[in-house]
Amino acid sequence: xxxxxxxxxxxxxxxxxxxxxxxxxxxxxxxxxxxxxxxxxxxxxxxxxxxxxxxxxxxxxxxxxxxxxxxxxxxxxxxxxxxxxxxxxxxxxxxxxxxxxxxxxxxxxxxxxxxxxxxxxxxxxxxxxxxxxxxxxxxxxxxxxxxxxxxxxxxxxxxxxxxxxxxxxxxxxxxxxxxxxxxxxxxxxxxxxxxxxxxxxxxxxxxxxxxxxxxxxxxxxxxxxxxxxxxxxxxxxxxxxxxxxxxxxxxxxxxxxxxxxxxxxxxxxxxxxxxxxxxxxxxxxxxxxxxxxxxxxxxxxxxxxxxxxxxxxxxxxxxxxxxxxxxxxxxxxxxxxxxxxxxxxxxxxxx
Amino acid sequence: xxxxxxxxxxxxxxxxxxxxxxxxxxxxxxxxxxxxxxxxxxxxxxxxxxxxxxxxxxxxxxxxxxxxxxxxxxxxxxxxxxxxxxxxxxxxxxxxxxxxxxxxxxxxxxxxxxxxxxxxxxxxxxxxxxxxxxxxxxxxxxxxxxxxxxxxxxxxxxxxxxxxxxxxxxxxxxxxxxxxxxxxxxxxxxxxxxxxxxxxxxxxxxxxxxxxxxxxxxxxxxxxxxxxxxxxxxxxxxxxxxxxxxxxxxxxxxxxxxxxxxxxxxxxxxxxxxxxxxxxxxxxxxxxxxxxxxxxxxxxxxxxxxxxxxxxxxxxxxxxxxxxxxxxxxxxxxxxxxxxxxxxxxxxxxxxxxxxxxxxxxxxxxxxxxxxxxxxxxxxxxxxxxxxxx
Numbered sequence: 001x002x003x004x005x006x007x008x009x010x011x012x013x014x015x016x017x018x019x020x021x022x023x024x025x026x027x028x029x030x031x032x033x034x035x036x037x038x039x040x041x042x043x044x045x046x047x048x049x050x051x052x053x054x055x056x057x058x059x060x061x062x063x064x065x066x067x068x069x070x071x072x073x074x075x076x077x078x079x080x081x082x083x084x085x086x087x088x089x090x091x092x093x094x095x096x097x098x099x100x101x102x103x104x105x106x107x108x109x110x111x112x113x114x115x116x117x118x119x120x121x122x123x124x125x126x127x128x129x130x131x132x133x134x135x136x137x138x139x140x141x142x143x144x145x146x147x148x149x150x151x152x153x154x155x156x157x158x159x160x161x162x163x164x165x166x167x168x169x170x171x172x173x174x175x176x177x178x179x180x181x182x183x184x185x186x187x188x189x190x191x192x193x194x195x196x197x198x199x200x201x202x203x204x205x206x207x208x209x210x211x212x213x214x215x216x217x218x219x220x221x222x223x224x225x226x227x228x229x230x231x232x233x234x235x236x237x238x239x240x241x242x243x244x245x246x247x248x249x250x251x252x253x254x255x256x257x258x259x260x261x262x263x264x265x266x267x268x269x270x271x272x273x274x275x276x277x278x279x280x281x282x283x284x285x286x287x288x289x290x291x292x293x294x295x296x297x298x299x300x301x302x303x304x305x306x307x308x309x310x311x312x313x314x315x316x317x318x319x320x321x322x323x324x325x326x327x328x329x330x331x332x333x334x335x336x337x338x339x340x341x342x343x344x345x346x347x348x349x350x351x
Numbered sequence: 352x353x354x355x356x357x358x359x360x361x362x363x364x365x366x367x368x369x370x371x372x373x374x375x376x377x378x379x380x381x382x383x384x385x386x387x388x389x390x391x392x393x394x395x396x397x398x399x400x401x402x403x404x405x406x407x408x409x410x411x412x413x414x415x416x417x418x419x420x421x422x423x424x425x426x427x428x429x430x431x432x433x434x435x436x437x438x439x440x441x442x443x444x445x446x447x448x449x450x451x452x453x454x455x456x457x458x459x460x461x462x463x464x465x466x467x468x469x470x471x472x473x474x475x476x477x478x479x480x481x482x483x484x485x486x487x488x489x490x491x492x493x494x495x496x497x498x499x500x501x502x503x504x505x506x507x508x509x510x511x512x513x514x515x516x517x518x519x520x521x522x523x524x525x526x527x528x529x530x531x532x533x534x535x536x537x538x539x540x541x542x543x544x545x546x547x548x549x550x551x552x553x554x555x556x557x558x559x560x561x562x563x564x565x566x567x568x569x570x571x572x573x574x575x576x577x578x579x580x581x582x583x584x585x586x587x588x589x590x591x592x593x594x595x596x597x598x599x600x601x602x603x604x605x606x607x608x609x610x611x612x613x614x615x616x617x618x619x620x621x622x623x624x625x626x627x628x629x630x631x632x633x634x635x636x637x638x639x640x641x642x643x644x645x646x647x648x649x650x651x652x653x654x655x656x657x658x659x660x661x662x663x664x665x666x667x668x669x670x671x672x673x674x675x676x677x678x679x680x681x682x683x684x685x686x687x688x689x690x691x692x693x694x695x696x697x698x699x700x701x702x703x704x705x706x707x708x709x710x711x712x713x714x715x716x717x718x719x720x721x722x723x724x725x726x727x728x729x730x731x732x733x734x735x736x737x738x739x740x741x
Contacts, residue, residue: 175608269556313560
């Protein structure tokens with residue numbers, strides 16, 4: 001292997017790693033706040049990418065129907081819950097929050113599907129359209145079983161993934177799509193070595209978004225509430241933080257990240273209805289390296305996964321994924337040697 | 352999607368109607384010829400199965416009777432499941448008493464049907480390539496082209512273009528193996544060295560690593576062994592790395608979705624296919640030109656939409672082979688009887704020069720395939736259109 005090949009593979013790995021980084025941040029965020037390994041994360045990203053592809057081919061994306069259906073179910077669930085608790089006065093607010101708020105991006109997407117809309121509007125509409133998906137799913141599926149064990153939550157999350165990828169097949173068909181590049185042009189770094197603008201955009205977005213994440217967690221009340229819930233749910237409740245509400249916030253942030261990942265990778269990889277699963281799985285490897293709690297170690301893990309994947313595809317294309325997932329074994333062994341075991345389910349209380 | 356569902360419903364309704372019709376009038380219609388088609392109208396293979404069913408409707412409209420006897424078509428959905436395909440075949444034979452079985456999208460399902468055909472002594476005209484031992488399956492033949500025939504055409508074209516070395520990148524599955532093995536068989540005879548054997552999975556996001564490794568071997572051209580939209584990945588990666596040599600594909604890539612995804616990276620790519628894809632551009636003396644245009648018209652009339660795929664054409668050819676054989680078999684036995692099925696099988700295996708839209712068919716015992724060099728053309732992707740490359 002010569003130096004220029006190593007350099008090209010390195011850049012390729014960095015671009016992939018940037019995507020896994022964003023996905024890993026989303027997974028860690030949701031897990032630390034709610035103890036859910038959110039398997040459908042990648043599906044949400046695929047929905048964003050395929051929605052954008054639908055816009056570009058002049059179709060109204062079926063995702064709109066999905067979001068509206070989920071919103072309707074969520075309103076129903078919320079209203080039933082309120083009536084049973086004899087808090088009927090809060091129904092109008094619930095309808096506004098769960099029914100009308102998710103309808104806003106749907107309206108925007110519906111308008112963006114008209115012909116002659118600029119690409120930027122379509123991209124924004126695609127990202128915003130998928131933002132309500134994770135919070136709505138969380139309200140319908142995860143909130144009623146918030147105190148179940150991690151294993152039950154994982155199984156439910158896996159079932160949700162199969163549901164979403166099935167819907168993806170129904171909505172977008174079995175064939176894949178690619179979208180127009182978000183950024184064109186190449187940057188020449190001497191001696192014929194070039195980096196495409198799209199790769200710079202991907203790496204740049206990862207850096208900027210992780211920076212924003214850091215600022216939100218350090219400087220805002222909502223970020224601090226998220227951190228508090230992640231550190232200790234009981235303690236957070238004692239100081240007036242409602243875990244259910246922070247959970248929805250976490251799902252919303254993760255869904256936004258997934259939407260951004262979707263539109264960032266759609267121009268460089270062919271996205272299928274089930275592409276999200278592999279992205280989510282590799283981000284999961286990164287998140288496991290970070291122990292599903294640490295953002296900085298997850299980031300390092302994500303870059304490592306991207307680089308290993310890139311070099312593995314050079315050495316043995318057929319065994320690429322085997323090599324990437326084998327990374328889990330030494331990491332898990334090391335973690336189990338180093339960590340102090342505790343009874344994790346003890347400190348959970350009703351919300 | 353809506354259109355697909357509507358088509359599926361229509362096909363299902365048609366099948367149900369035909370089945371009811373057949374059940375209501377068993378005595379009066381006993382002498383009719385009966386064709387049993389099992390095909391994937393739902394499930395993951397439906398994007399191929401639905402065109403098969405539509406092609407069969409076009410064939411029925413094009414040639415609805417043989418020697419004055421009407422042909423009945425019974426269609427069942429196998430849901431892309433080999434077990435269901437086998438069950439359908441059994442049902443078609445036992446309940447519908449069909450004279451011939453046809454099907455289906457997917458090699459495993461077709462093999463399941465072939466086993467039923469062998470036990471029930473009913474001929475099966477396969478519509479996909481079949482991987483079976485002909486000596487053990489004397490009731491089976493297929494109208495599809497064998498992979499080797501197609502890859503031979505690509506290698507001939509490489510030789511004509513002066514290519515001396517070719518790099519290979521394909522799927523890490525049976526299809527990638529099939530194309531690679533066919534290439535390895537044909538290339539040495541043509542004086543072409545095959546460099547590298549890079550593989551990727553259908554779900555992979557990038558093949559940059561594999562392509563870099565391949566290009567380090569400095570091949571003059573690259574052969575790809577993919578299918579459908581994932582097959583576009585090597586083309587895109589080669590364009591990104593500025594590869595200037597020729598890129599060759601195979602018939603698995605002839606698909607409108609591939610063209611959409613590959614975009615400008617597929618410009619000038621050469622690949623083999625059946626002549627139906629470029630029926631309008633064929634020279635006037637090409638045997639399949641006239642029937643190809645007839646098929647296009649029949650399809651348009653039966654389905655109210657133009658053909659965009661190669662799959663519906665296999666159904667049409669299967670029907671033509673059956674109709675030709677049936678006209679000869681009728682002299683020996685009455686349709687609907689076991690004797691007729693034996694006569695039909697013998698007639699199919701003595702098929703001589705039946706002109707179809709995918710090629711000219713001549714079957715003989717001990718051979719599953721019935722086509723020769725006339726069943727393939729090389730096409731070039733030019734600005735998103737398939738152009739005949741003579």
